[in-house]
Amino acid sequence: MKRSPSVVYWLGNNLYLNITNRCSNNCYFCIRRFKQGVGGFNLKLSRDPSTHEVIEELQKVLNLKNWREIVFCGFGEPLERLDCLLEVARWIRKYYGKPISIRVDTNGQGLLLNRNREIITELTAAGVDKLSVSLNAHDKETYNQVCRPKSESAFDSVLAFIEEAKGKFDVEVTAVNIPEVDLSKVAKIAQQIGVKFRAREYIPGFW
Numbered sequence: 163m164k165r166s167p168s169v170v171y172w173l174g175n176n177l178y179l180n181i182t183n184r185c186s187n188n189c190y191f192c193i194r195r196f197k198q199g200v201g202g203f204n205l206k207l208s209r210d211p212s213t214h215e216v217i218e219e220l221q222k223v224l225n226l227k228n229w230r231e232i233v234f235c236g237f238g239e240p241l242e243r244l245d246c247l248l249e250v251a252r253w254i255r256k257y258y259g260k261p262i263s264i265r266v267d268t269n270g271q272g273l274l275l276n277r278n279r280e281i282i283t284e285l286t287a288a289g290v291d292k293l294s295v296s297l298n299a300h301d302k303e304t305y306n307q308v309c310r311p312k313s314e315s316a317f318d319s320v321l322a323f324i325e326e327a328k329g330k331f332d333v334e335v336t337a338v339n340i341p342e343v344d345l346s347k348v349a350k351i352a353q354q355i356g357v358k359f360r361a362r363e364y365i366p367g368f369w
């Protein structure tokens with residue numbers, strides 16, 4: 163494990179951006195509760211890096227190989243820092259010469275976290291083309307039990323976010339395989355909305 167916290171890290175052919183450790187959920191299965199990081203990288207930040215620092219770190223590794231995707235995904239919710247995320251995505255689209263996917267792995271609470279913003283439009287305009295949304299429950303009660311969100315209405319807002327995002331991004335809904343959650347029902351919700359579904363194993367690892 164590298165000692166200093168990493169803002170940029172990689173696994174295989176994907177490059178990841180760990181722009182915050184803040185999150186509007188407190189999921190009991192969250193990897194942050196069990197591990198310091200992933201893939202030998204320490205992801206426990208002592209503070210949010212500035213946008214400039216994120217870009218500086220990104221510049222060091224961006225041209226080291228042909229990355230498949232750049233993913234906003236770390237030990238926190240990237241949409242807690244919408245402006246930083248948008249600026250970094252715009253920078254990638256402007257200065258990285260090759261076609262590449264920019265994905266945001268999110269708890270789906272972007273509407274709640276960014277009231278008075280046109281978050282879907284802003285994300286697409288900045289060049290984000292994929293969203294992976296952790297729905298993690300088949301109903302509100304289960305969501306509140308396992309994800310322990312700051313807002314009681316989070317589940318409904320996540321559904322609204324997925325609905326709005328559909329057709330504008332390549333959207334995938336995910337859920338962790340834990341006993342409280344009926345994965346087939348989550349898959350059905352995704353199907354009814356018209357987006358993909360992927361189950362994730364509950365193992366101390368990375369998803």
Ligand code: SF4
Pocket residue numbers: 185186187188189191192193194237238239269296309
């Ligand atoms: S939404 Fe993700 S980062 Fe936030 S507590 Fe849950 S698992 Fe952890």
